[in-house]
Amino acid sequence: MNGITLALRVLHHGEKNLAGHLTSVAGRHRTEHEVHHVALDLAGWSRVHVQRLSDTADHYGLNLGDSAGTPLAQLLSAVTEKASEAVGHRPEPGLLLLRDLRELHLAAAENSLHWEMLAQAAQATKDDGLLDLASACHPETLRQMRWTNTMIKNLAPQILTGL
Amino acid sequence: MDPSVDRIAQPWGARTPYGRHESWPARVDTYLAEGVAEDQVERWVQTASILHSDGDAMDVAVADGRMAGVRGRAQDRVNRGRLGPKDLFAWQANASPDRLARPLVRRDGTLVECDWDTALERVAARSRELLDERGPGSIGFYTSGQLFLEEYYTLAVLARAGIGTNHLDGNTRLCTATAAEALKESFGCDGQPGCYDDIDHADVIALFGHNLAETQPVQWMRILDRLEGGDPPRLVCVDPRPTQVARRAAVHLAPRLGTNVALLNALLHEIIRTGRVDHDFMAAHCVGFEELAARVEKCTPAWAAEICDVPAAQIGAAAELLGTADRLLSTVLQGVYQSHQATAAAVQINNLHLIRGMLGRPGAGVLQMNGQPTAQNTRECGADGDLPGFRNWQNDSHVADLARVWNVDPKTIPHYAPPTHAMQMFRYAEQGSIRMLWISGTNPAVSLPELSRIRSILGQDRLFVVVQDLFLTETAQLADVVLPAATWGEKTGTFTNADRTVHLSDKAVEPPGDARPDLDIFLDYAARMDFRDKDGGPLITWHDPESAFEAWKRCSAGRPCDYTGLDHARLRGGSGIQWPCNEQALDGTDRLYTDGITWAHPDECESYGKDLVTGASQEVVEYRSLNPDGKAMLKAADYLPPHELPDEEYPFQLTTGRTVYHFHTRTKTARAPQLNAAAPDVWVEASTTDAAALGLGEGDLVEVGTPRGALRGRLRVTDIRPGLLFVPFHYGYWDTEAGHAPGRDTPGRAANETTVTDWDPVSKQPLFKTAAAALRLVERGDGGSAPAPTTTASAPASAAGAGAVPATTGGRSALVTESADPTWDSPRKEAR
Numbered sequence: 004m005n006g007i008t009l010a011l012r013v014l015h016h017g018e019k020n021l022a023g024h025l026t027s028v029a030g031r032h033r034t035e036h037e038v039h040h041v042a043l044d045l046a047g048w049s050r051v052h053v054q055r056l057s058d059t060a061d062h063y064g065l066n067l068g069d070s071a072g073t074p075l076a077q078l079l080s081a082v083t084e085k086a087s088e089a090v091g092h093r094p095e096p097g098l099l100l101l102r103d104l105r106e107l108h109l110a111a112a113e114n115s116l117h118w119e120m121l122a123q124a125a126q127a128t129k130d131d132g133l134l135d136l137a138s139a140c141h142p143e144t145l146r147q148m149r150w151t152n153t154m155i156k157n158l159a160p161q162i163l164t165g166l
Numbered sequence: 167m168d169p170s171v172d173r174i175a176q177p178w179g180a181r182t183p184y185g186r187h188e189s190w191p192a193r194v195d196t197y198l199a200e201g202v203a204e205d206q207v208e209r210w211v212q213t214a215s216i217l218h219s220d221g222d223a224m225d226v227a228v229a230d231g232r233m234a235g236v237r238g239r240a241q242d243r244v245n246r247g248r249l250g251p252k253d254l255f256a257w258q259a260n261a262s263p264d265r266l267a268r269p270l271v272r273r274d275g276t277l278v279e280c281d282w283d284t285a286l287e288r289v290a291a292r293s294r295e296l297l298d299e300r301g302p303g304s305i306g307f308y309t310s311g312q313l314f315l316e317e318y319y320t321l322a323v324l325a326r327a328g329i330g331t332n333h334l335d336g337n338t339r340l341c342t343a344t345a346a347e348a349l350k351e352s353f354g355c356d357g358q359p360g361c362y363d364d365i366d367h368a369d370v371i372a373l374f375g376h377n378l379a380e381t382q383p384v385q386w387m388r389i390l391d392r393l394e395g396g397d398p399p400r401l402v403c404v405d406p407r408p409t410q411v412a413r414r415a416a417v418h419l420a421p422r423l424g425t426n427v428a429l430l431n432a433l434l435h436e437i438i439r440t441g442r443v444d445h446d447f448m449a450a451h452c453v454g455f456e457e458l459a460a461r462v463e464k465c466t467p468a469w470a471a472e473i474c475d476v477p478a479a480q481i482g483a484a485a486e487l488l489g490t491a492d493r494l495l496s497t498v499l500q501g502v503y504q505s506h507q508a509t510a511a512a513v514q515i516n517n518l519h520l521i522r523g524m525l526g527r528p529g530a531g532v533l534q535m536n537g538q539p540t541a542q543n544t545r546e547c548g549a550d551g552d553l554p555g556f557r558n559w560q561n562d563s564h565v566a567d568l569a570r571v572w573n574v575d576p577k578t579i580p581h582y583a584p585p586t587h588a589m590q591m592f593r594y595a596e597q598g599s600i601r602m603l604w605i606s607g608t609n610p611a612v613s614l615p616e617l618s619r620i621r622s623i624l625g626q627d628r629l630f631v632v633v634q635d636l637f638l639t640e641t642a643q644l645a646d647v648v649l650p651a652a653t654w655g656e657k658t659g660t661f662t663n664a665d666r667t668v669h670l671s672d673k674a675v676e677p678p679g680d681a682r683p684d685l686d687i688f689l690d691y692a693a694r695m696d697f698r699d700k701d702g703g704p705l706i707t708w709h710d711p712e713s714a715f716e717a718w719k720r721c722s723a724g725r726p727c728d729y730t731g732l733d734h735a736r737l738r739g740g741s742g743i744q745w746p747c748n749e750q751a752l753d754g755t756d757r758l759y760t761d762g763i764t765w766a767h768p769d770e771c772e773s774y775g776k777d778l779v780t781g782a783s784q785e786v787v788e789y790r791s792l793n794p795d796g797k798a799m800l801k802a803a804d805y806l807p808p809h810e811l812p813d814e815e816y817p818f819q820l821t822t823g824r825t826v827y828h829f830h831t832r833t834k835t836a837r838a839p840q841l842n843a844a845a846p847d848v849w850v851e852a853s854t855t856d857a858a859a860l861g862l863g864e865g866d867l868v869e870v871g872t873p874r875g876a877l878r879g880r881l882r883v884t885d886i887r888p889g890l891l892f893v894p895f896h897y898g899y900w901d902t903e904a905g906h907a908p909g910r911d912t913p914g915r916a917a918n919e920t921t922v923t924d925w926d927p928v929s930k931q932p933l934f935k936t937a938a939a940a941l942r943l944v945e946r947g948d949g950g951s952a953p954a955p956t957t958t959a960s961a962p963a964s965a966a967g968a969g970a971v972p973a974t975t976g977g978r979s980a981l982v983t984e985s986a987d988p989t990w991d992s993p994r995k996e997a998r
Contacts, residue, residue, distance in 0.1 A: 150781070
């Protein structure tokens with residue numbers, strides 16, 4: 004395995020993880036409607052990234068599997084949805100929300116750095132296909148980060164002063 | 167002209183045809199209460215309509231100290247004397263016997279009458295307690311699109327600099343937030359680019375999700391008059407319902423709900439593909455064309471046809487009209503603003519105009535509309551999730567400038583995050599961090615989505631709810647303190663319509679009992695709270711509408727919405743005047759951007775923009791690199807499928823909306839007999855195909871259900887798009903036995919029992935037009951028809967035996983005089 008296949012594998016894992024994490028955060032915060040809906044939309048971006056990474060990996064003789072969904076995350080999200088509705092009138096889940104947004108941000112930041120590495124390696128090896136992939140996906144990863152940052156900026160004042 | 171027209175049966179009255187580039191002839195509509203003759207009218211008092219955003223100028227007749235009728239103002243630029251059905255009849259609600267005349271406070275669970283001192287002292291005491299115990303973030307204000315400019319400005323100052331809370335928004339969030347956001351995204355700043363006179367000059371008028379005939383009936387009269395005159399315009403209509411606009415359109419597209427971005431991207435694709443792009447205009451005034459062109463490159467009509475369920479040939483035909491128009495006018499409303507990807511779609515309509523160079527010339531313009539009469543003022547005064555005067559909360563020098571106007575420390579004005587939007591305020595109240603909510607002039611217990619949730623929020627013991635209104639609305643019934651307000655005709659102030667026309671509304675009669683103008687209520691509260699500026703002087707230095715207007719002028723000076731050339735006296739007598747109005751433009755300004763984009767420079771702009779999918783805020787650094795010279799910004803957006811799609815259990819799409827005869831939750835219009843009789847109860851619209859498949863017919867009692875709740879109404883079978891249901895949102899519970907909610911054993915009738923809590927992440931406007939629903943028969947009809955008007959989009963389908971449904975008429979009590987007034991018809995040729 005060369006460095007590029009290593010980066011593809013790490014990024015594939017990272018995007019899959021972020022898709023699952025976004026889905027479970029959406030479930031856990033069903034009563035935070037904007038977080039819920041946008042997180043599901045953004046999970047879709049990561050699922051597409053996973054698919055495109057798998058397709059690209061095939062060219063390198065690397066089999067990353069094609070399972071974009073994580074059944075466990077889906078199962079857990081069904082349980083947590085009910086739980087989030089039960090505590091919708093309490094302020095404490097706000098802290099949990101801030102923590103979840105922070106974790107999403109960090110996961111997206113990790114992916115972003117890996118996209119950066121992959122794009123650099125693609126340029127070094129004049130691999131246009133790989134560069135196209137990184138150029139298409141990386142901006143969306145940056146947008147995922149900007150979203151979590153904005154949500155934290157907007158929600159933190161009320162959550163931290165309203166307990 | 168027919169001197170006497172039943173304006174319930176003919177909502178748009180008689181035609182006064184006129185040709186392209188001519189001025190619209192005057193037609194004066196007059197309605198006087200039965201038994202009142204013209205010579206009995208003691209005074210005619212100047213005002214404008216408060217029941218939609220058109221700003222129809224009118225005079226109120228006063229006889230024996232009471233309102234006795236209305237008459238359109240022929241000299242006004244907006245309506246040239248015409249009035250719509252609501253303008254003509256709804257004033258009668260002012261004199262309803264159930265107007266609130268005394269303040270109420272809750273004692274032992276019941277609302278009881280009290281005096282003003284008791285009520286306001288209770289509000290002030292609770293405010294002080296919360297400020298001490300929990301800080302300013304525990305207090306929120308939810309206002310309206312129906313107060314006056316002077317009132318919003320006072321509220322904005324007392325909330326933002328007095329209390330120091332970030333939680334102030336209007337119900338304008340439901341009607342106009344996307345219009346404002348789309349203008350900020352494309353032009354860097356709010357401000358309506360076009361004006362109504364553009365209707366006189368356009369050769370193609372495109373209406374996107376805008377049922378103009380029912381939302382602003384007087385401008386529809388203007389289009390009808392042009393359709394019957396020389397060189398008439400061709401209309402493009404995007405609407406899933408068979409509206410009057412759709413019936414008169416050259417091309418009518420009825421897309422699947424939630425697919426506007428796909429449709430618009432295909433229209434942009436076609437216009438770019440066929441080379442109908444104004445490259446000179448774009449080079450001079452725009453950034454972002456390459457990105458837009460790349461993003462829509464694959465969005466062919468065939469691709470969009472699949473998503474939108476509209477024939478590709480029709481999309482091509484629409485693109486042909488839009489692409490070849492010589493002067494294109496587009497208008498946009500709730501079919502875009504309250505639907506999935508609201509801002510992204512509204513921005514594509516701005517893009518259409520920018521790539522075609524259709525801006526800032528007579529007939530070439532965009533109208534991103536408002537729903538409510540004074541929504542524009544909520545926006546510009548900073549009561550709608552923005553800082554006053556379109557100042558940028560992310561720009562420290564804008565905040566410092568505002569602090570200078572108010573003589574406070576900049577830190578006093580919360581600007582660490584965007585002002586909190588209404589849906590988020592209700593979430594904070596649900597979660598318990600907002601403990602006091604002061605609701606003025608709006609009825610969220612009927613108008614917000616997912617009503618069972620809203621009722622449970624407002625019903626919490628820990629939330630102190632203040633409601634300021636005219637009637638004991640559904641929301642007021644849940645309040646801790648109810649403040650009786652004077653309304654239009656009972657107080658003086660100004661307001662601004664959707665094309666920036668400022669009108670004065672004078673006091674005609676006394677309010678009932680102890681009811682007080684909203685301005686007096688806010689000023690009294692501010693005095694009790696003893697808000698101070700940084701030198702220890704009073705924060706609020708004004709005491710009446712005129713001095714409040716003068717204070718606002720100081721705040722608006724040098725801003726895009728500059729009012730410094732206006733005052734109450736100047737607005738009295740003639741026509742309304744469009745802002746900006748200042749020393750450079752003493753007569754006001756008909757169109758913005760006639761000579762380039764003026765407020766998009768990084769140092770001037772109201773907003774640095776947002777991500778059109780996620781709503782994430784951009785920072786000044788990004789904005790500066792994208793748009794260093796302050797041009798218009800072409801922002802592309804990919805189509806995303808709606809969040810709630812039909813499935814086996816909920817096979818239909820559901821949309822909500824209005825009818826021409828009612829306004830909002832019917833607090834006024836149901837108390838006007840002519841309007842109430844025209845549409846007395848809720849109904850459900852379904853297509854002929856769906857009705858046949860389910861074996862349903864006109865007048866059957868049906869239930870519409872979604873995962874949130876259900877409502878029941880009589881079925882009207884129409885030519886609506888198959889697979890789609892429509893329910894009007896006007897009907898609540900104040901005129902039912904239960905009062906504020908469905909009774910224990912009675913089903914719901916409010917459309918919002920069923921709607922989803924979801925909003926556009928960019929404009930934060932709730933989505934009332936994208937839900938999945940089930941439809942079932944409850945009980946066969948008894949041969950009667952649904953209580954739905956036959957004159958409008960709810961007209962029965964021709965195939966369903968329309969003849970069997972009696973036509974909507976108003977009879978003798980709805981007769982209105984329509985007369986020509988040639989005094990004002992002098993040729994007014996505009997420089998083209």
